[in-house]
Amino acid sequence: MKRFVSIKELLSDGDYYPYYNDTILVDEIDKKLLSRFEYHINKSKCFFAEIYVEREWRDLYSLHYCKTNYDSSDKVIRIHFVSSKVLQKDINNSNYLGYITIRPIPVALNIVSRARLLYCIDMYNIKKNELVINQTMNTSVNFLHTRITYKTFPYTTQDSVVTVCAHADILMLSKYLYKNFNFNFLSINKLVDSITPTNGRKTPSQGLTVQNIIEVLNENNYNPSLIRLNNLKIDIKNMNIDFKEIVDVTLRSGLLAMFVFSNHVVIISGFIIKENGTKEYIIFDDSTYFMNKYFDSSSYSSNVTFSKIQKATEQYERQFLIIPTFDRFYFKYKDLYLLLNVKGGLKDAICKLNKKAKIDIAYEATLIETIVLKQRFENIDLKNIGHFVWMVKWYLKDTFIGMSVVDAVAHCNDRYKSIKIEFIKVDDLKRRV
Amino acid sequence: MEYDVFDFDIKINRGDSQKATPDDLSNIQNVTRDNYVANIQNGMDEFEEAQVITREQEAEALSEAYSYIVY
Numbered sequence: 001m002k003r004f005v006s007i008k009e010l011l012s013d014g015d016y017y018p019y020y021n022d023t024i025l026v027d028e029i030d031k032k033l034l035s036r037f038e039y040h041i042n043k044s045k046c047f048f049a050e051i052y053v054e055r056e057w058r059d060l061y062s063l064h065y066c067k068t069n070y071d072s073s074d075k076v077i078r079i080h081f082v083s084s085k086v087l088q089k090d091i092n093n094s095n096y097l098g099y100i101t102i103r104p105i106p107v108a109l110n111i112v113s114r115a116r117l118l119y120c121i122d123m124y125n126i127k128k129n130e131l132v133i134n135q136t137m138n139t140s141v142n143f144l145h146t147r148i149t150y151k152t153f154p155y156t157t158q159d160s161v162v163t164v165c166a167h168a169d170i171l172m173l174s175k176y177l178y179k180n181f182n183f184n185f186l187s188i189n190k191l192v193d194s195i196t197p198t199n200g201r202k203t204p205s206q207g208l209t210v211q212n213i214i215e216v217l218n219e220n221n222y223n224p225s226l227i228r229l230n231n232l233k234i235d236i237k238n239m240n241i242d243f244k245e246i247v248d249v250t251l252r253s254g255l256l257a258m259f260v261f262s263n264h265v266v267i268i269s270g271f272i273i274k275e276n277g278t279k280e281y282i283i284f285d286d287s288t289y290f291m292n293k294y295f296d297s298s299s300y301s302s303n304v305t306f307s308k309i310q311k312a313t314e315q316y317e318r319q320f321l322i323i324p325t326f327d328r329f330y331f332k333y334k335d336l337y338l339l340l341n342v343k344g345g346l347k348d349a350i351c352k353l354n355k356k357a358k359i360d361i362a363y364e365a366t367l368i369e370t371i372v373l374k375q376r377f378e379n380i381d382l383k384n385i386g387h388f389v390w391m392v393k394w395y396l397k398d399t400f401i402g403m404s405v406v407d408a409v410a411h412c413n414d415r416y417k418s419i420k421i422e423f424i425k426v427d428d429l430k431r432r433v
Numbered sequence: 434m435e436y437d438v439f440d441f442d443i444k445i446n447r448g449d450s451q452k453a454t455p456d457d458l459s460n461i462q463n464v465t466r467d468n469y470v471a472n473i474q475n476g477m478d479e480f481e482e483a484q485v486i487t488r489e490q491e492a493e494a495l496s497e498a499y500s501y502i503v504y
Contacts, residue, residue, distance in 0.1 A: 131436040164504040198502070207504025214498060228494030236483050236490075252438050265503045273436070318501060320494070338483050344476030349469045353462045360453070366438045376439060393441065399453035400441040401461050413484060415473055423464035426441070 001050040001080075001088055007033055007041065010049050010079060018071045019106045028108040033100075035298040036288060037115065039123045040097050044081040048088060052078035054101050056156060056171070057113050059188035064162045064203050065105070072104040076113050080141070089145050096148050099141065103159065109287075115155040115300060116141075124282060124303040126272055133251050134270030134282050137179040153269060154179070155300055157286040166208040167191055168286035169258050169265050170216060173324060176256060177222070181326065184220045194219060210260060210320055222324035225332055229319040232310060234334075241337055243321070244279060244306060247271070249333050250323050253367035258322040261313050264289050265322075272303055279306045328387045328409060329367065335412040336365055336390050339419070346404060350394065350423050360397045365390050367408055378430040380405065382420055394423065402426050 004010040008030040014020045034041055054076045061074045081097035098117035105111065119136045126132050136151040154175035158168040170191060177183035192202050194216055199206045210226070217224040227234065232243035247268055250257045257268040270282035280303040283290070291297040294312035295304045313319050325332070340346045340363065351361060370382055370389050382389070386409025394402050402425040410418030 129434060131434055133436040166503045205504075207502040210498035210501045210503065211495070213503075214495075226491070226494050226498060228490065228497060234490065236486050237479070239483070252436075260501070260503055263501075263503050271436075318497060320498065320501070334487050338480060338487070342476045342480045342483055344473050344480070346464075346469065348476070349464050349472045352472060353464055353468060354460060360457075368438070391438070396453040396457055396461070397451050399458065401453070401458065402463070415480065416470065419469065422466060422469045425461050425463050428463060 001048050003088065004047045004049060005045075005085075006030075007047060007079065010047055010077075013049070016049050016051070016077045017102075018073070018104050022106065025106055025108060029102075029111050032108050032111065033102075036112065036300045037100060037117065038299060039120065040081050040117045043083050043120075044097055045085040046082050048080040048082065048091070050078050050080075051075045052101060054078075054113060056188055057101070057103060059192075060103075060159055060162050063189070063192060070105055076101040076103055081117070088143065091143055091148070092146060093148055093150065096141070096150065098150065098152055105159075107160075110157065110159045110161075112157045112300075113159075114157070116152045117155070119151040119153065123301070124272065124280075126303075127275065130275060131273040132270060135176060135180075135251070135254065135256055137176050139179075153284060153301070155284055155286070160287075161204045162192060163188060164205050164207050165265050165286050165289070166213050167205070169267050170213065172267050172284060172286070173217075173222075173256055173258065174220075177324060180254065183222060183324075186216070186220055191216060207263075210322070213258070213265075213322060217322070217324055221327055223327060223329070225321075225323045225325055227321040227323070229321065230317075232313060232319060236334075236338070239337070239341055241334065243309070243319075245337075246321060246323075246333060247281065248279075249365055249367070252364075255323060255325065258320075259283075260320040260322065261316045261318065262290075262293075266290050269301075280304060281306065281309065326367075326388060331390070331406065331408045331410045331412060331418060333365070333367075336392075336406060339406065339415060340365075340392065345415075346392075346419065346422065350402075354396075354401075361401075362395045363404075364393045364395070366393075367391075373405065376432060378432055379428070380421065380424075385409070385420055389420065400426055403429060 011017045011026045012020050057076045078101045080099045082095050084095045100115040101113040102111050103113050116139050139152050140149045154172050156168045156171040158164050174186040178185040195212050214224050234241045247257050258265050259268050267284040268281050272280040282303050284301045285291045368391050385407050388408035390406040390408050392404040402423050404423050405421040407418050407420050
């Protein structure tokens with residue numbers, strides 16, 4: 001492993017990057033990496049490079065690159081980012097900023113294979129009293145002298161030959177869900193193998209249909225919900241479920257959402273509630289296509305205001321959300337929405353008994369493990385109930401007034417037994433200390 | 434600040450939000466099963482209709498997904 005003071009110096013070293021003597025290419029890659037990972041590169045005082053065996057590249061190499069005339073090998077270049085100018089033996093948790101891997105190919109646009117950069121809240125300019133949810137996972141890096149474990153997001157990018165944005169996003173989703181919830185892990189080999197190609201060949205990929213994505217996720221027990229939006233909402237009779245509501249529920253429940261429009265897909269991993277109540281969404285974009293085109297950013301991840309999302313999507317008729325869900329979970333958010341909001345539903349019942357609350361009542365639903373709820377409250381009596389429940393918190397204006405609990409394993413048409421606790425007011429909730 | 438789903442004091446609306454007054458809260462009552470069930474028949478038709486619409490929308494989404502390509 002060798003130390004460098006800049007990425008450009010590293011790319012110009014023939015021990016690492018095979019196209020080191022193509023100065024125009026090296027310059028282009030350097031610029032692309034800086035714009036994509038600006039926050040982490042600017043914080044770094046030095047970089048360590050090593051040749052690394054990476055599962056994703058190994059798959060791409062065997063599927064395609066070993067059959068080409070490129071001077072590439074079956075290994076990637078792993079670049080560690082370090083925030084102080086230290087020797088390798090002094091890299092530790094306080095100065096390590098994560099790593100990226102780059103493919104040994106002469107194509108600047110698709111040079112990045114994966115990034116496991118340290119999750120830094122500062123990257124999103126979040127102020128102290130703003131609220132944030134952002135999904136991360138733990139990852140570990142082994143050096144000769146130490147193992148460093150830190151929080152990151154499993155960012156992966158397409159190579160535009162074997163894989164496109166949909167593959168990259170499925171891989172991100174898969175890694176996150178595998179690490180946090182023990183979902184089945186998907187490799188590029190497995191992914192490519194299980195997709196029926198549109199042009200008769202599996203590689204090069206001409207893109208995946210949304211149907212392809214759903215099928216792959218289904219086959220691997222990711223139980224994806226496919227939601228088609230019109231102007232960022234679903235109309236059910238006179239009721240609207242909007243993008244924000246669906247995505248917020250998903251993120252609060254610890255999951256991720258794939259967001260599709262304009263023939264591209266990105267991952268939504270978090271939200272930020274600003275002081276004035278506006279929402280921003282944290283997006284990971286494998287190719288930065290949306291970032292550049294719609295969101296005034298060239299970063300691999302950025303927080304995007306909801307109004308920018310509205311503006312970006314207004315000219316596209318079709319938008320989809322693809323949301324993987326847990327096994328042993330059948331009562332989807334749409335079913336819960338109807339249970340709560342349809343005439344004669346839970347909201348009506350609460351309002352009838354609490355007339356003063358009628359106008360200003362609001363709720364927030366979160367899918368959680370039943371055991372977690374039991375651990376939090378002494379008097380929540382949940383017998384004969386599935387692995388997951390919907391916790392519905394009721395608010396009057398901005399004051400928490402009580403809670404309902406709905407069995408998330410119930411049948412979607414069940415308006416009776418699905419409700420385990422109709423409404424227990426806050427004074428009667430006994431929280432465990 | 435990290436959003437905690439079990440933090441019941443989080444102001445969900447933020448912005449120009451306001452707390453409920455003691456008077457607002459004085460009459461909050463628990464909803465029993467009987468209260469709920471007594472009410473439920475009112476909207477049964479609407480519920481079933483909405484269920485049908487959501488299933489149709491899901492089927493529609495799936496048929497559009499068949500021809501929508503991402504690359």
